[in-house]
Amino acid sequence: MIGPIPVLFQLLLVLLVRVSHAAQVDGGAILGCNPSQVTKGFSVSYYSLPLTKTGSCWNPVYSQDSYLHGGYETFGNGKLGSSSGVTNVSFYTGTKGFSSCGTVNALLPPNWNYDKPISLSNFSMLLTGYFLPPVTGTYSLDVAYVDDLAYINVGAGSAFNCCQVASSSSNPGPFILQTKWPDTSSSVKIDLVAGYYYPIRFFFTNRNYAGGLKFYFTSPDGVQHTTWDDYIFSATDGDRCDIKPESSTSYWTRSDSSTYTVVSTYTNTKGDLTTGQVVVEEIPTTYTVSTTTTQQWTGTETVTSTSLFTTTGTDGLATVNTL
Structure with missing residues (x-):
């Protein structure tokens, strides 16, 4: 009678992968912030956009990349003024008193908290704030009406850096929503987490003649909010608050x-x-390409099978073994 036959292991060393x-x-992912103190509403800055004396009168610079990424700050007469605490992002000039190639100086509606006349027929404005979603889910940002242009960014590092609006809002990341006349409305869906303050940057331009804007949001329950009360905030700049x-x-x-x-x-x-x-x-990972084990037995056929197992070395790297 033949006794037990010992197992013979043939180990083949293989390849170790290192970080190159x-x-x-x-x-x-859209990233949020955690400012220590906030006040209600958007902060808004208003900028000059002079008409031209040739062609169609409106200045083509208004939709150029260099203008949208900070050029508005020094173009024409630069910054005209600012307001804060804005939660109703809507207005319409109407057409009375407006004419093509004519400048109309007038007041914005009282919801903009700005009591100085500006050239409503041709101007730009930048809105910045932190959106605080009440529940986790999918939100829709709705530009319900725009005449002539709206560009939107959301998230830390895209709209602006956390708690550093002044130094970073002029150089935003890729726009997640853009609407330009003759298109007058658009929307985008984004996933947000409750309790995070998400930076929002909204840039608007009326290039010539009458203009208007309606900017809403729709919550995960399907309700459209026509004002941003209790949802949009501003914070004082300082150290990063990511x-x-x-x-x-x-x-x-x-x-x-x-x-x-x-x-x-x-x-x-x-x-x-x-x-x-x-x-x-x-x-x-550090991984083994192949390990072969040969075992003799008393059967009349040869059987081959393959399996995987993982071990962790003293360096903390996982080793994937093919047996």
């Missing part, structure tokens, strides 16, 4: 690392299920 370089990427997100680490088989931010649901340190910002770091 790091890649910093953005997962596309919300510190949670973090998560995972492994992948690429040779580079990647860090990005997402909005996700997770269990916090108190054991509560929470939705919020999460920084995800994906780092390379």
